Amino acid sequence: MILRIENVTKDFKVSHGPLARATHFTALKDVSLSVGKGESFGLVGESGSGKTTLTRLILQLDRVSSGRILFDGTDLASLSARDLRHLRSRIQIVFQDPYASLNPRMTVHDIISEPMEIHQDTLGLNARQRTDRVVELLELVGLGGQHLFRFPHEFSGGQRQRIGIARALAVRPEFLILDEPTSALDVSVQAQVLNLLHELQAKLGLTYFFISHDLGVIRYVCDRVALIYRGEIVEQGETERIFEAPESDYARLLLSAMPEPDPDRSPFRPPAASAG
Amino acid sequence: MALLEIRDLHLGMRSFEGEAHVLNGIHLTVERGEIWGIVGETGCGKSLTGLSISRLVSTPPGRYITGSISLEGRNLLTASEPEMQSLRGRRIGMIFQDPTTNLNPAFRVGEQIVDVALHAGGLDPSILGVGAKASRSERKKAARNLAIDMLAKVGIPKAGERIDDYPHQFSGGMRQRVLIAMALIGRPDLLIADEPTTALDVSVQAQILRLLYDLVQEHQLGVLLITHNLGVVAQICTHVAVMYAGNIIESGSVREVFKNPNHPYTTGLLASVPTAKMKRGELQGLPGSVPNLLAPPPGCRFAPRCAAVQPRCTAAIPPSVAVAAHHEVACVLAEPHASAAA
């Protein structure tokens, strides 16, 4: 197991105005899961269920209230600042929001090469090599090298998300957190990106922690999946098992709400009746 | 008379690099009771089509080159701005793609919906359900009740309490539902919904689709549903228009187009959706990317990516031909066939 999350709870202090007493909001409650090296692990849950909070804890952008997170056997809370920085090059993230996650004042070239500069000591690439790699990455994610010196606002949402993926791959991480990576993409580009992620995984042995609302995508991408509801894991297991024989009410609810791209399976129209 | 009729719409968009022909001859007819899915790759012109109907494309940089957009016979492209203002929020409801432009963070959610309700009520008093001579406070009270009703209808729990919250106190999904409530409050004849469920969970999405479907059944409005989710289109839409680089390349009843896709682009699009039985790596997708609209390829704009391309494809944009009842395709290879419904 490359990642073990053990009984993690995360409370946030919330205050309702200056006079009210602060209360606690439990965003994650006793969450345990483990991700094997080289697998794709899916996390599915409604908005506000705690998915992004969990990724922030994995990235050590926030501290657990209780419980432990082990990466490659090491408790993340025990790491020195230096070791933590090294570890960060091994774990990268593609963010949810392609509009907010790219610095509008930086060129595509600088956005993608920035993590390579930060992790210069591990990667050892010179400026020229970094630029070459940026071009290579742009082509990998379906954009051309001609976009090198353009700014994020010149791209559509879908193109921006591809830039985000290129940036995450730049430092050759082992563990990639994908927080709704394709929700802003149209299906044809999504297919390219999913196939790209699959190729990269096969080639580089990457581990994916894949967050998505799209159960069709989760089913296609993930070996195992956990369903999170209001901060608690309600079901986890092999993807096929959950899709074929869900045990929790929540899993059944999600599966029944999943829209299939087949007009004959619509809950809104009687089969084969309303054509034309 | 059709509810909405778009004829040969050409829209230019100017940037310092030149003018791009972003809508390149759009034809679309929407009747009451129809839900049209508009699908296609990012940048193909879906949002601009919707924005053109409510005439919200800024000109410049936009320029309507030729064509017409008629709402029950009235050409919207030549209507005055005051007339357009009275159509928006009343006969034409819109849900915009970018949620941040829609709700003002400084005002309570309720105030913002009440404003929309009062605007709509000013144009059609029956919306508020009070007499034309009702006092200002009566109208305000009715608008507030209507706002609470609509919030409850789109699935905001305890709407009566939440109505005085600020937008930041709502989750993304709840904010999206507020926008849907705002677009519906004027009881529009035509609803343009640009990616209305993209940010939502499937369970909330299912609820919104049910709401939309019931509204269409009840009020016979026409809907343009812009989305990249082909599952949503298959479920709720009666018709679908597939766009590529500023053109509708295939359109018709949803069953026809999904069961008998004719255009190679539609085929590729449908093959891009993962299905239950697919193994990883089997997803086909579409190689290549969309053309630069500043220098579009000659003829069919899909030709450079098309596996079945022929010399005649680049001669001219192929006209739309009917290949079956309720099914048109703009491809030189399109052949008439028996309808999928048969």
Ligand SMILES: Nc1ncnc2c1ncn2[C@@H]1O[C@H](COP(=O)(O)OP(=O)(O)OP(=O)(O)O)[C@@H](O)[C@H]1O
């Ligand atoms: N810094 C914080 N302070 C207080 N509450 C927070 C904070 N960060 C997150 N929360 C709350 O924790 C809960 C979980 O939020 P989180 O962002 O993890 O959800 P999510 O599952 O990623 O949702 P989405 O699918 O909408 O992205 C939410 O109710 C959120 O309001």
Ligand SMILES: Nc1ncnc2c1ncn2[C@@H]1O[C@H](COP(=O)(O)OP(=O)(O)OP(=O)(O)O)[C@@H](O)[C@H]1O
């Ligand atoms: N304000 C603008 N100035 C210049 N070009 C624009 C502007 N708005 C849109 N465009 C261009 O017009 C084309 C169509 O844009 P539109 O927003 O309609 O695409 P879309 O199909 O809605 O894409 P998406 O799926 O990403 O929302 C794109 O090539 C886009 O770059």
Ligand SMILES: [Mg+2]
């Ligand atoms: Mg999140």
Ligand SMILES: [Mg+2]
């Ligand atoms: Mg759009």
